[in-house]
Amino acid sequence: MNRKLGSGKLVIATHNASKLKEIGALLQPYGLECISAGSLGLPEPAETGTTFVENALIKARAAAEASGLPALADDSGLSVAALGGRPGVYTADWAERQWFEGEPGRDWYMAMGKVEGMLAEKGPDVQRDAWFSCTLAIAWPDGEHAVYEGRAEGRLTWPPRGTLGFGYDPVFVPAGMEQTFAEIDPAEKHRISHRADAFAKLVADQFQPA
Template sequence: MSHRKLNPGKLVIASHNAGKVREIRALLEPYGIEPVSAGDLGLPEPEETGTTFRDNALLKAHASASAAGLPALADDSGLEVAALGGRPGVYTADWAERQAFEGEPGKPWAGRDWYMAMGKVEGLLAEQGPDVDRSACFVCTLALVWPDGHAEVFEGRAQGSLAWPPRGLLGFGYDPVFVPTGKSLTYAEIDPAEKHAISHRADAFAKLVAGVF
């Protein structure tokens, strides 16, 4: 299968997530790409209405490429927990969204609470007893879209297991509870450079690099 090559120059990272943008920027810069985030450009965040990682990645990349008139790269990623039938999956970020009544009295909550999300996963696992299967997988789907609508899609995976309680202050999202296979530390305890080399995002990027550079 042949892929369209991506030329050096500006590329929109179709995300407003600072942690995700930081990781993608580090992976792209060696290839002569000048990453600029959708947040920096003031582009709106499209509603993620897809039911798969692929659907949402394409939706975000098409929106940014069209709005900016530049190639755009979107990442849709999440955590699939075996004992939960693959949940939270495409709804990984949604599990971190607080409802209005969950904030402090008189202080409406804004943004995501990842410790709450990790607690939801752990609570569901605990319901299944002490011998529950704690294996999990981080999935990353990258969609690269040009202003003319051409799209390339690449998927990466990282297998591991879930720890509790959360450990480490590095990373973001569910990183403090995810221990990659073959390691004893969580993503949030691993040096970011090492995480970049072994993560689901790194796996997807290796496929993207092989295809478009």
Template sequence: MTRKLAPGKLVIASHNAGKVREIRALLDPYGIDPVSAGDLGLPEPAETGTTFAENALLKAHASASAAGLPALADDSGLEVAALGGRPGVYTADWAERQWFEGEPGKDWAGRDWYMAMGKVEGLLAEQGPGVDRSACFVCTLALAWPDGHAEVFEGRAQGSLTWPPRGTLGFGYDPVFVPSGKPLTYAEIDPAEKHAISHRADAFAKLVAGVFG
């Protein structure tokens, strides 16, 4: 049986400002007082997992242990069908600059997401104009307690990739992702609407049913 989460403080195990902002909005109705790992000065553990769940659990357990509070971690990424599911768990890594591309990013703010979107588009372009442009955003949430207990919830959002990037409202790969049934990219959609249809919203609906239901 899923462990219930009591109202009170919860560490959001992330230093990604855009991700923290989305999670805060989703938690707002449930009496949760979220504080980010960045605000607490907690270190970011190395994401050595090979799946979204493994990385989410690594981050959640690290923050829960360091803060002595329940902690929620999110590991998410873009899976592109024509690229065999890449970049997948390495979604953020594709935005890290190499030595020949400039100074490597030290944190989320130092990543070059336009470069990352360009890498994906370049690999698709190599396959010709008829390439399958379908893609899926995946979000895995791990909720961990200081005693080591954890729960995991996964959400998905199907869509397709467009080029060039469009919109300024999102972050990461949002400007090239068009969710199924919509004409706009994630970065063109009002944030409140995105919260309702995103991969993170899907994962949160499962978390809410499990730990708040």
């Protein structure tokens, strides 16, 4: 893939304000104006893939085609070793409320509780190793694309701790630390997260001389 991102507008294929803020902070040094798919009124495509790569490409391509601008999509999730890698690509789905669970939307505390409940069923000695995966896909309106993958190892804790993160951050303790992703300073999380790992690979490919 020979094309490189230049300065100008980049659509971040998300309707999540927290994700836009985090990605925008990572890309700010490179002269890109990050705008969200949500702010452009673009619909969210159905994520029908069975891998992070497939879903990231679905979102990036849809945003690029609809906006006529290069687009960056992130598909990320939590995998738990003792649960056979679940929830994995279905991480966000586990937070979706059913019709009997209240107003439509995502309830991340409920999702964290589902994971903890499944671990509890395996007994007090269950291994709590887990990892976050992040796949970044860049797509241009003509269909060209590039993919970058990152990972952060850690373990799960309960009950949830911290208010600085989102998603499953309050129950994820990164390797070598005692605080959860939701307790550490956001700048530190940006440095060590799965998204940071993927972004380091994106930056090396897109913005640094060969």
